[in-house]
Structure formats: structure tokens, C-alpha cells
Amino acid sequence: MRPAHSHKSRRWLYGVLAIAVTGGLAAAAIVGLDLASAAPARGAGCADVDVITARASTERPGEGITGALVTQIVNSSDQSVSRESVDYPATLQNYQRSSAQGVTALTKQLTDQVQQCPDQKIVLAGYSQGAHVVLDVLGGGGGGLLGAATPPIDPAIASHVSAVATFGDPRHVVDQAFDVGTSTKNGRFPRSAAQLQTLAGFADRVQAFCDARDTFCDSGVSTTVHLTYMNRYKDDATDFVLGKIGG
Secondary structure: OOOOOOHHHHHHHHHHHHHHHHHOOOOOOOOOOOOOOOOOOOOOOOOOEEEEEEOOOOOOOOOHHHHHHHHHHHHHOOOOEEEEEOOOOOOOOOHHHHHHHHHHHHHHHHHHHHHHOOOOEEEEEEEOHHHHHHHHHHHOEOOHHHOOOEOOOOHHHHOOEEEEEEEOOOOOOOOOOOEEOOOOOOOOOOOOHHHHHHHHOOHHHEEEEOOOOEOOOOOOOEHHHHHOHHHHHHHHHHHHHHHHHOO
């Protein structure tokens, strides 16, 4: 459902988000699971760990630049690790609808994965709009310019998530227990108190990276800061994830 706001508000929303187009986000191919293929017996063929990635705005389908983090996790882990990405538009032209579709897609994908591989440890990773999607699935989404509020995923499914790493989340709010980085300001679409309260329950499993001057998560003026989290935090995020999944 579209939010009831003025044409001026919509133009502001799209104008803000269009800045990211100039960043030239690189595309990355994904080596993932074919969940649409004939399903094996429940739990059969499941890796020890599954990493699900939600890409940034304007990136081609796949993991996007966050794939560098996933590859490092795969190569560094002592366990078997499978990888897949969220199938959603990741567009800027209709950010509200795109992010909502991402939340719906990841909610189903995560639920299906847990049901198929109930003993598997799940890692979620998201960049920019993908970070928005990942944390909305866990904490609940929508509200304000983003439309009607949506509930968080079933706690019985969320309990299978072992680690979460996000970068440049436009819904960032300062001073949360899971915040990492130098940001001192809220993002473009800060989460509600109720959403933050739900996410607080995941604080020991989440690292949400946001640095000062980031165009989106810090309401700043630097697209460069927004696009370069892998340069600064890939090793830190890898160590965090490995610690949560047991190496």
C-alpha cells in the first residue's frame, strides 16, 4: 500500500535516493542454491551454514559488492557454507515498493530455508537497501514514508539466525547496541521505537555498520563513504560472523 503523503514528499524521497545511482555500484555474480529445483528430503544436503545476502540499490541480481564478504566467510570457515541471494527489485525509482518486496521475499526465503534445513545456522548480510530489507525482516518494517507497518518474522524462524552484518542501512538509528562505526546521526528513514525494541533482542547477533557522512545511513553528503564499507570493515564483519557460527 502506498503511504498517504504529498507529491512533494514523494519527489523528496526519490530525489534523495537517486543520489546512489552516481555511485556506480558494481555487480557480482552469485554461486547459490537453486531453491526452485526438486526438493530433497528435509535436511538432506544442507550445509552447516547458509549465508543469505540482500544486495544494494541498483545492483544486478546476486550478492552485489557484499559478495566479497561472503567469499571471505566461505574461505575462512571450517564448516560447509552455502550462499544465496534475495530475489527483489533493488530499485530506486519506487524505493518503498522495492524494499517492501524485498522484505516479503526474504521472509519467505528464510522461512523456507529453516524448514528445509532446521539444523542449519543462518547468516544474513545486507548492503544499503539490502540492509534495510534484512533488518526490517527481523524487526518489522514500514511506517512513515515507507507505508504501512509490517510485523517482524516469526520468532521461531528468527531464532535460527546466528549472525547478521549490514552496511549503510538507510533506517539506521544512533546509539543502538548493535551499531558499529562512526555515525552520529540517524538515517533517512529511522526505525520506530517498537521496531528498535524488537531488534534489540538480536543485539548480540547483529553488527550494523554505519559511518559519519554516509549519504543514507548518516543523512550525510558522501556517497563514497556509503559505497566503501567492504574496504573498511570486511575483515571485522568476517571475524564477527565466524565467531557467531563457531568458526
